[in-house]
Amino acid sequence: MDFVWALSIVMAVLFWRISNSWWISPIRKYRKLRRNGFGGPSPSFPLGNTSDMKTNTVTPNCGSSNGFITHDIHPTVFPYFHRWQKLHGKVFVYWLGTEPFLYIAEPEFLRKMSAGVMGKSWGKPNVLKNDRAPMFGNGLVMVEGDDWVRHRRLITPTFSPSNLKGMAYSMVESTTNMLNKWTGLVNSGQIEIDVEREITATAGEIIAKTSFGMSHQNGKRVFQKLKAMQLTLFNSNRLVGVPFSKFLYPKQNLEAKKLGKEIDQLLLSIINDRKESIDDDECPHQDLLGLLLKANNNNNENGGGLGKMLTTRELIDECKTFFFAGHDTTALALTWTLLLLALHQDWQTQLRDEIREVIGDKQVDFASIASLKKMGWVMNEVTRLYSPAPNIQRQAREDIRVVDDEEEVVIPKGTNIWIDVVKMNHDPCLWGNDVNEFKPERFKDDILYGGCNHKMGFSPFGFGGRMCVGRNFSVMQYKIVLTLILSTFSFTLSPTYTHSPCTLLTLRPKHGLPLILQPL
Numbered sequence: 001m002d003f004v005w006a007l008s009i010v011m012a013v014l015f016w017r018i019s020n021s022w023w024i025s026p027i028r029k030y031r032k033l034r035r036n037g038f039g040g041p042s043p044s045f046p047l048g049n050t051s052d053m054k055t056n057t058v059t060p061n062c063g064s065s066n067g068f069i070t071h072d073i074h075p076t077v078f079p080y081f082h083r084w085q086k087l088h089g090k091v092f093v094y095w096l097g098t099e100p101f102l103y104i105a106e107p108e109f110l111r112k113m114s115a116g117v118m119g120k121s122w123g124k125p126n127v128l129k130n131d132r133a134p135m136f137g138n139g140l141v142m143v144e145g146d147d148w149v150r151h152r153r154l155i156t157p158t159f160s161p162s163n164l165k166g167m168a169y170s171m172v173e174s175t176t177n178m179l180n181k182w183t184g185l186v187n188s189g190q191i192e193i194d195v196e197r198e199i200t201a202t203a204g205e206i207i208a209k210t211s212f213g214m215s216h217q218n219g220k221r222v223f224q225k226l227k228a229m230q231l232t233l234f235n236s237n238r239l240v241g242v243p244f245s246k247f248l249y250p251k252q253n254l255e256a257k258k259l260g261k262e263i264d265q266l267l268l269s270i271i272n273d274r275k276e277s278i279d280d281d282e283c284p285h286q287d288l289l290g291l292l293l294k295a296n297n298n299n300n301e302n303g304g305g306l307g308k309m310l311t312t313r314e315l316i317d318e319c320k321t322f323f324f325a326g327h328d329t330t331a332l333a334l335t336w337t338l339l340l341l342a343l344h345q346d347w348q349t350q351l352r353d354e355i356r357e358v359i360g361d362k363q364v365d366f367a368s369i370a371s372l373k374k375m376g377w378v379m380n381e382v383t384r385l386y387s388p389a390p391n392i393q394r395q396a397r398e399d400i401r402v403v404d405d406e407e408e409v410v411i412p413k414g415t416n417i418w419i420d421v422v423k424m425n426h427d428p429c430l431w432g433n434d435v436n437e438f439k440p441e442r443f444k445d446d447i448l449y450g451g452c453n454h455k456m457g458f459s460p461f462g463f464g465g466r467m468c469v470g471r472n473f474s475v476m477q478y479k480i481v482l483t484l485i486l487s488t489f490s491f492t493l494s495p496t497y498t499h500s501p502c503t504l505l506t507l508r509p510k511h512g513l514p515l516i517l518q519p520l
């Protein structure tokens with residue numbers, strides 16, 4: 001009898017917890033948002049609006065091999081947001097499973113909303129944290145509050161100009177190896193190469209070398225396993241936010257868990273080896289892990305003045321975070337650049353001329369690439385048209401009051417927020433009627449905003465205190481890789497290319513980027 005009672009109580013508690021987290025609490029949040037005047041598509045339980053997001057894809061209209069290629073990508077990449085936005089405006093509520101999200105594509109609303117919220121007070125949606133835990137753990141992308149302040153304060157100096165200088169060599173080395181391979185292929189008659197695959201692999205190698213080193217035999221194994229984990233996680237068509245959806249892909253989840261454990265073990269052995277050689281100035285490790293360990297060590301020697309340092313578990317998560325946040329994004333900025341330069345031969349020539357003028361016979365390094373101004377405009381214009389990070393997510397940890405059109409609206413504590421970067425970057429109200437044209441010169445007189453009529457309208461690296469910590473690293477890598485490619489080859493688009501941008505965390509060309517290469 002006692003057992004039956006105990007079981008009933010356990011079942012009742014379980015039932016209450018499940019219905020509270022998947023039904024009662026989201027509905028409460030939703031009602032509050034509706035009371036504040038936010039509209040949006042009607043959700044159904046338990047999928048929310050997820051089924052509309054899966055089925056309502058329009059036929060890609062972005063053009064193809066021989067035809068016209070449009071850069072007006074929002075209707076193709078986010079057909080559901082495109083449609084809902086027409087019905088409900090640039091700020092509305094939609095549901096991922098049982099989680100309501102406030103969608104924002106209005107920079108003025110974004111400014112008002114974020115004005116009073118400090119970096120440490122922002123949360124990241126719990127539902128995404130859980131989903132991406134094997135990739136980021138409690139690394140900088142996901143950590144919050146005082147822990148975020150501590151991580152950010154320790155990590156920011158590792159990206160200082162003097163540290164970046166030391167990493168430029170690895171970038172040149174890996175890119176040169178890639179280009180030597182391309183030269184070999186072209187010389188043997190294979191002039192068409194899928195540069196997206198190649199550049200992503202090289203960017204992965206660069207980030208692994210500069211994050212945790214590849215000379216240690218375990219470095220290579222970590223790199224291979226991280227890549228395998230990324231494939232495993234994103235090969236399953238996951239329904240984020242839908243109760244029990246994890247159980248739909250048990251094999252992939254188990255595999256990701258297993259890989260995660262193996263990666264942690266390997267990184268642990270690298271960290272332990274490093275700790276032993278930390279005082280050995282003969283072998284200073286100029287990678288991010290080495291710099292973080294040094295910072296930890298210096299702080300201990302100085303009596304811990306900088307507060308609590310990163311634990312070994314946190315260091316492991318940061319290595320994974322650098323890898324996942326840092327290589328696809330930069331690789332895609334480069335890939336989309338090569339597409340646009342293949343379509344705009346005049347810009348290929350202009351950049352080559354600039355490289356000749358600015359760098360000439362000098363070595364390609366941190367100092368020599370700094371003055372490549374036009375290349376900077378091109379990078380901005382490419383990340384506007386094809387933002388590698390197509391959205392930014394946040395979660396309100398307190399009620400946020402926004403005065404909009406003289407009315408106060410409240411974004412309740414716990415609200416998930418989804419900022420549509422692609423929409424803002426393609427909004428003619430912000431950029432003018434030439435919004436979908438490739439015009440790097442728009443950044444000539446306004447290097448930061450390219451003439452966008454709102455300062456929050458262009459934020460490819462995010463905004464506020466949580467802006468991308470790897471931005472300078474990524475600009476340096478972009479310029480080094482592009483300089484070396486443009487100095488070795490000219491290129492045109494292969495007739496086999498199909499223009500089909502899609503999102504898988506990042507914005508990528510669905511069918512790769514085949515280019516026809518011509519050695520210079």
Ligand code: HEM
Binds near residue numbers: 322
């Ligand atoms: C073109 C390349 C890149 C793009 C477009 C990009 C974009 C972004 C964006 C949009 C955010 C979110 C900011 C926010 O929430 O406001 C972010 C954060 C972050 N990025 Fe990047 N990123 C790039 C390269 C890199 C690289 C190379 C690294 C590391 C080596 C990196 C590491 C991070 C980290 C750790 C964060 C979290 C920062 C924080 O929350 O404090 N990113 N990035």
